[in-house]
Amino acid sequence: MQYFKNESHYDYNVKREATVSEQQELFRESDTKGLKISANKNLGKHNLELSTKYQKMEVVNGLRRYDYGTSTWGDWTAAPGITGGEIKTFMLNASDDIFIDKAFFNLAAGYEHIKREVTSNVKTGAYSSLLPSELLSQVVQDDTDEKDNVLSLSATAGYEISPAFIPYIKVSSAARTPYFNEQYGNNPNNGSLIPNQDLDNEKVYGIDLGADGQLGKFYYSSAFYYQKYKDYIELVNTGYKTTGNLPIKQYVNLDDAEVYGVEAMIGYNITNDIFAQATYTYTRGKNKDDDTSLAYIAPQKLILSIAQVKPKGLNWRLEQELVDNQDKISEVNGEKETAGYGVTNASIAYNFDKFSVFKSATLSFELNNIFDKTYKEHLSKVSSTSYYIPYESGINGAIALNLKF
Template identity: 25%
Template structure:
């Protein structure tokens, strides 16, 4: 498997004449080429050879207009656009597995955004995005966000946010056509050319601030109302030669809501503790059930401990609760937790060495259980070096 990525970008200031304000023009272009070759052996003899090639070519441009200063108010306007072309080809034994030798998708977008600064504390961000897709036509998605920030008598910053927006996601080529073959693990995921774009309305609120000299807190909540949600479900599996074959489908109507809380605590001069907890509740309104592959609880706990001026230890604990896999059978993948640890050794300001062990206790899925979606990677040992070129 190889993945090549080339990107280039830049920006420049524009002055229409000596007396005008500054416009800023920025542009970026990107090209990615992903190639995968996988062979299947039977009794040490080549049974099949699958070759996949996925490319993405993208270019975008943005113009930041001069600030419109209205005294107590100020407007910062941005306008931009992008064009993107994706291609996918996949063969098995040199014969295409797609509806043609290659499938492609072309899409263009335009957007306009106004960042309205009101006094010293308020900010209102409004925007609208227009998308024209080769296969799915055009769509307009608006959004609006409000932010209030203040500094208390102790000099601590507090930021409150709220937003509402329209979401729109077109199924990508992998979801529509790709054959994700993990027969060695007992399953395949097939693309679905009949998929439709998913649309959503999202509501979010949040707080971020300093609640102590050494303690930062963030709290966020959200609610999403989704139509034509794209997902897979073991309920739709087809068994072929002992292999479970799944396909992406659209869920007519669904909603999700939840939130997360995070703390960043400077315990002392040597230790910093980070902890996050995320809660998610989902509903497939068509099946009157949860959505698949979405655990209700996630926890992360990490300690950054400076053993000495040159030696740093970072253990990290991750937990994920069980998640629904099959709507009809109400079968769940089990909960799991992993422990990772990394040791960094600083030689100088530019050069450092590190060693790490991921998944120390070797938590791993049982490939014989089609409902087990715990981590696929077993214990991993890493050593390396970092060099910062200045």
């Protein structure tokens, strides 16, 4: 049984590629809490798991603008899109791992009941001076009071031909409801993202083919996946511009879309606790209606690392992340290309077997981009709604202490 609570608050200084930059600030705040109960039971060749979770998330946000005449910030007001929202979710998941000789199977099912109550802050009058008349009918202030029931199913089957080759196949299906920003155009970009409260739930059907194995000190895993979407939620350029000459975008449902890719990892055990590893990922997304690229698909990536991992004592990791350029972009979205880059990350940690009244403790420190490389992340959090992609932070790190009772 687990009770959880998470409060998150961040301020974002909206920097614009314009004569006057950093002219408005945005804050977003969320409060998430809930209860999760899980249980498992081993019945010989079956390992049954059952879990249920109730979660409530409340979201508020605000926007303020800088007055250059008085050199002061104005009062906080609700950001365009929503004043606040609440999502209540009840989830029930069940799975069965089945082992018969060298064959293994997994059957899983999930049910999710979602209740969304959102207070709209779509100001139709404010948009009338920014948008062309052809789009004004879509800018409506409607609160959301909806209930959704979504299902997820998956089945996996595999067989250990040898320790060096263990293939498997997995089929699955799932669905999701639209996010706040997709449905309400929740951003402060002066009319450049308009709402679409008629979005349908996104549904996906997938198949995975993969294999794992180990040969001596070498080990690997690999997978090819294909996902077919119905009512894929995509951000597209409407073809219109605001009076400020910004391209106007909107989230819509695509009838037919697909995403496929490859994930591969190979490693070598140098000693019992020191290993070197390489991980590669490639993803491609297509809008099948017109055979064009989907927006905001991650570029291919290679991660090279060497690390030492022990249950107690000193642990460390050195990592080189190599990311390719992304030029397979969505034309209807107005997506921007990004160049490739490489960053170096490092971390160190110490695991204490016993620490005062605690059963164990781990003190860790990580440092990212240690050579202070300048780069742009293609999947930057603001890139999907802005007309530019900002540079990522330079050298950054974190210190963490984990205690177990």
